[in-house]
Amino acid sequence: MNIAVCVKQVPDTASQLIISGDNKSIDESGIKYEINPFDEYALEEALRLKDKDETIKITIISLGPERVKQSLTKTLAMGADEAIHIETNEVIDDCINIATIIANEIKKNQYDLILFGKKSVDQDNNQVGIMIGEINKISCISNCSEFKIEGKKIIANREVEGIVEVFESELPAIITHEKGRNELRYPSLKDLMAAKKKPINTIKVETNIDKRSELLKLEYPEKREEGVIIGEDKSSVTELIRILKEEKKII
Amino acid sequence: MGGILSIIEAKNKEIKNSSLEVLSESQKIANTKDLENNVVILGEYEENNSNQINEFGINKVLLGATNKIENYSPDLYKNIILNLIEKFEPEIIIFSGSAIGKDISPRIAANMNYNLVTECIEIKVEENGYEIKRPIYAGKIIQTLKFNNNPIVLSLKSNYFSINKVEQKDFSFEQVNNEEIGNIISPVLKEIIQPQKETLDVSEASIIVAGGRGIKEPENFKLIEELADVLNAAVGASRAVVDAGWRPHSEQVGQTGKIVSPNLYIAIGISGAIQHQVGMINSKCIVAINKDKNAPIFKFADYGIVGDLFEIIPELISELKK
Numbered sequence A: 001m002n003i004a005v006c007v008k009q010v011p012d013t014a015s016q017l018i019i020s021g022d023n024k025s026i027d028e029s030g031i032k033y034e035i036n037p038f039d040e041y042a043l044e045e046a047l048r049l050k051d052k053d054e055t056i057k058i059t060i061i062s063l064g065p066e067r068v069k070q071s072l073t074k075t076l077a078m079g080a081d082e083a084i085h086i087e088t089n090e091v092i093d094d095c096i097n098i099a100t101i102i103a104n105e106i107k108k109n110q111y112d113l114i115l116f117g118k119k120s121v122d123q124d125n126n127q128v129g130i131m132i133g134e135i136n137k138i139s140c141i142s143n144c145s146e147f148k149i150e151g152k153k154i155i156a157n158r159e160v161e162g163i164v165e166v167f168e169s170e171l172p173a174i175i176t177h178e179k180g181r182n183e184l185r186y187p188s189l190k191d192l193m194a195a196k197k198k199p200i201n202t203i204k205v206e207t208n209i210d211k212r213s214e215l216l217k218l219e220y221p222e223k224r225e226e227g228v229i230i231g232e233d234k235s236s237v238t239e240l241i242r243i244l245k246e247e248k249k250i251i
Numbered sequence B: 001m002g003g004i005l006s007i008i009e010a011k012n013k014e015i016k017n018s019s020l021e022v023l024s025e026s027q028k029i030a031n032t033k034d035l036e037n038n039v040v041i042l043g044e045y046e047e048n049n050s051n052q053i054n055e056f057g058i059n060k061v062l063l064g065a066t067n068k069i070e071n072y073s074p075d076l077y078k079n080i081i082l083n084l085i086e087k088f089e090p091e092i093i094i095f096s097g098s099a100i101g102k103d104i105s106p107r108i109a110a111n112m113n114y115n116l117v118t119e120c121i122e123i124k125v126e127e128n129g130y131e132i133k134r135p136i137y138a139g140k141i142i143q144t145l146k147f148n149n150n151p152i153v154l155s156l157k158s159n160y161f162s163i164n165k166v167e168q169k170d171f172s173f174e175q176v177n178n179e180e181i182g183n184i185i186s187p188v189l190k191e192i193i194q195p196q197k198e199t200l201d202v203s204e205a206s207i208i209v210a211g212g213r214g215i216k217e218p219e220n221f222k223l224i225e226e227l228a229d230v231l232n233a234a235v236g237a238s239r240a241v242v243d244a245g246w247r248p249h250s251e252q253v254g255q256t257g258k259i260v261s262p263n264l265y266i267a268i269g270i271s272g273a274i275q276h277q278v279g280m281i282n283s284k285c286i287v288a289i290n291k292d293k294n295a296p297i298f299k300f301a302d303y304g305i306v307g308d309l310f311e312i313i314p315e316l317i318s319e320l321k322k
């Protein structure tokens, strides 16, 4: 079985983000880049399938600038077999364009299962994996919390709005993954050394894309004012209840 | 040609609240731009139940073949919507940020080769297009995007917009056909598993009582549940207690859990790490109970009590019960 896992490199979720002077970009200088957490959960699911069946081949696909290679090496150290770096130094904003580029790359190979994180934690777009399904005419189950493969079928759970929807599809299929139930693995130094021998194929893409949106500006949300400490022990409880009932009228 | 297509969902014959937000916003756009607003209702619904949608200045209500169908089917929904796009050629297609909205809107955008803008929090009509605001980096930053006259697909951030009604206008119902025009490739819904006990979901609750590692033992979550019960609130959790297996992921609030904005969020034994913070910072009122007066949560809570939760919570429960 061939599995592709599409990953995006994003700023570490603990990063403090500073808007640059042009008000249109983030100051990259202090930022540490990581693999998008939801993509890591998706990769973990692929690796667990491979743990049980060594014949499974896992290919990582990532679109982005040169620095993405570092994340790709990490995925190879975690256990993926090879990586494809679709290199572009341009920022591509429109998801439909991103989806089209990645869909073209996916078309070149016969993957049985293609995994994505449900969204990337930088742009929070929540759409690229699903779009690729439509573009390449592959069935997609989005926001999965867990899935299993039975023969040529995949059965996946979506936990939505208080219920669990169980979807079924033939392979090949696309899954966009939620935070999974399984703990993530961390590569050892030895794994990282071994990963250097695994291939990363770089593909340059033509980016004379028709840009459909214009970023006008970035701004910070309104800051919350620092609140008040009502007290230091259980005697403050009555005051808290009074505030919530009488001043705020929310209980 | 060039109007609005609003995608509305019904559940148990009621229009969902997130869809009323769509009606309210699309009405505003229709009014500013003098556009026709056509509405399609998907999901189980009955025509004679139309008082819920009376006051939104709608032009026409279309009923897909789904009005007798309870469950979500990506292919069926997709075809109904694509047929309507072909028929009305809308310049703007608006979805809610519901689970269905999140799943179906990218399918529509990809089939039409349109842009999709998710999690919209402000839509401004400009002379030659739209200016749209949306949060990025889990809300640490807000971006403003400009779209020129090409058709676009939007989905709104749920529980964000207030619902404004306008004067009643007559509208008609129309049954739409359901020819297959999109790719028929989607997965099939086989089963729906209902929760073992009826619980309030964090993304829908107006009060959330959330517990973190300060609770110390999974059994102690009884305290959180009891407080939630008294307040008719949903139980939320930090990632620390979800990863420890004490609570289900559906309760997790934060970057890799749910982003919530209830009227009241009570954080108990939660330190307020940035990844938790981004999930609840838009709550209208935040109360923190933590024994460490330097915990980051006190930097953005409206009201705090510094103290041992094992003393404070039982007292809070018994005072509230009085």
Ligand SMILES: Cc1cc2nc3c(=O)[nH]c(=O)nc-3n(C[C@H](O)[C@H](O)[C@H](O)COP(=O)(O)OP(=O)(O)OC[C@H]3O[C@@H](n4cnc5c(N)ncnc54)[C@H](O)[C@@H]3O)c2cc1C
Binding pocket: A013, A037, B211, B212, B213, B214, B215, B237, B238, B239, B240, B241, B252, B253, B254, B255, B256, B257, B258, B268, B269, B270, B271, B272, B273, B274, B275, B276, B279, B289, B290, B291, B292, B295, B307, B308, B309, B310
């Ligand atoms: C990629 C990534 C994604 C993440 N996503 C999320 C997410 O979605 N949601 C999330 O919550 N976290 C997330 N985290 C984890 C986050 O960084 C924190 O580790 C986590 O929120 C801590 O949980 P906590 O506050 O329960 O635990 P702790 O940080 O351990 O805090 C426990 C608190 O309880 C207090 N306490 C202890 N005993 C008592 C007592 N008796 N009475 C009162 N107070 C007491 C302590 O003072 C302390 O402040 C993420 C991390 C990463 C790297």
